[in-house]
Amino acid sequence: MQKLGDFKLPHFFNYPPYFTLQPVRDTREKQVQLWKDLILDYCRTQKIFVIGLEEDFALFSNPVIERSLSHEAREAFLSALVSEGRAEWLDKGHRKCLILWHRVQDWADIIFRFVKDNGLEDSVMTVEEIRSGIESRGTELHVIDRTILMRALRVLEQKGKLAIFKGTSADDEGVKFSM
Amino acid sequence: MRRRPGIGGLQTAAAARDQYRLVGENVAKIRTDMMKEQLATFRTQLEEFARKHKNDIRKNPAFRSQFHEMCAKVGVDPLASNKGFWAELLGIGDFYYELGVQIVEICLATRPHNGGLINLQELCILLRQRKSDREAVSEDDCLRAISKLKVLGSGFEVISVGKKKLVRSVPTELNKDHNEILELAQAQGFVTVEEVERRFSWTSGRAIDALDTLLDEGLAMIDDGHRDGKRRYWFPCVSSNSTPVADT
Incomplete structure (x- = not known):
């Protein structure tokens, strides 16, 4: 079986017609479903948060069978994820896509548990510390995409679980937990 | 000797015919009895055989297929009814009914991928993956199970395309x-x-x-x-x- 790093690719990845958008509805639905699952799976295991449609992305082409997805196909698969709330376009031109293998709400829950597990209920942390501090090492929060992290933090902020404030340096923000 | 005319002669002739018929009937009866006896012996032998090789029939697909062939030759269908002696003895009916159900499940599960037409070989591979136990399943078993599915009238069918056999589950x-x-x-x-x-x-x-x-x-x-x-x-x-x- 073909692999990408330590990622096991599904069989359909080696079947050429899956790289062409299928015209028949039922077949297309199945095709889109397989691709959605593959993209989410791959991004989750490889910790990929943003896919650029015009950039090289390992799943968009398969050199073994000499096939690659057309721009139309890439957009179709990612749009299907967007419509399910598992992805978001980062620009109007649909060139960059944020992949949410956890929904924003689920990320918020992860942060909540992280804070509890580390006894940080009343502490202050910078956003950068959450992403790359010692506490988050080995958790899913490690090197999380900043956009997603901020969204999840805002969800918690609305619930009154924390407050976000401007830090001393302009490019970093602080978080005061109050859980 | 010259045959004598008259009523007596006719009577003698009729009596002789009766005698012949009687003997003939007797012979036929003896033959039928012998046949019946032979068949009974054969049946017992077959049962004996089936009982003795019960495990082989259950576990070994090649053996099972040969057993079916043998049964077919003497006009016995072990799958004809689940209540019959064969089913009770071998549990073989259940085997095929279960197989049939699994085949239907696989056909349905793979339908989005293949449109309801599946290669018999692939079907067997998928069946074997499902069966965690040691029971081996051969293509012959699949074909038998599918032929039983025809009773349902829902268009399960095996079609031959070139050398390959395909199982069709869509109408x-x-x-x-x-x-x-x-x-x-x-x-x-x-x-x-x-x-x-x-x-x-x-x-x-x-x-x-x-x-x-x-x-x-x-x-x-x-x-x-x-x-x-x-x-x-x-x-x-x-x-x-x-x-x-x-x-x-």
């Missing part, structure tokens, strides 16, 4: 054109319009029409990605799902 009627295309596709897993036209000397309309039908039925998928720019029609039912497909 699509495949005509001769479609079958020929499927057969052609077995070589590489796909065909092109050009190839179909050339191979069968069809008009391009006939080829496209047949391919479009197969596409609509979900039996074919298009592939526009090859560098020669020619559209390929792939058939998941003839190219095995379990091995990577190498492109030529």
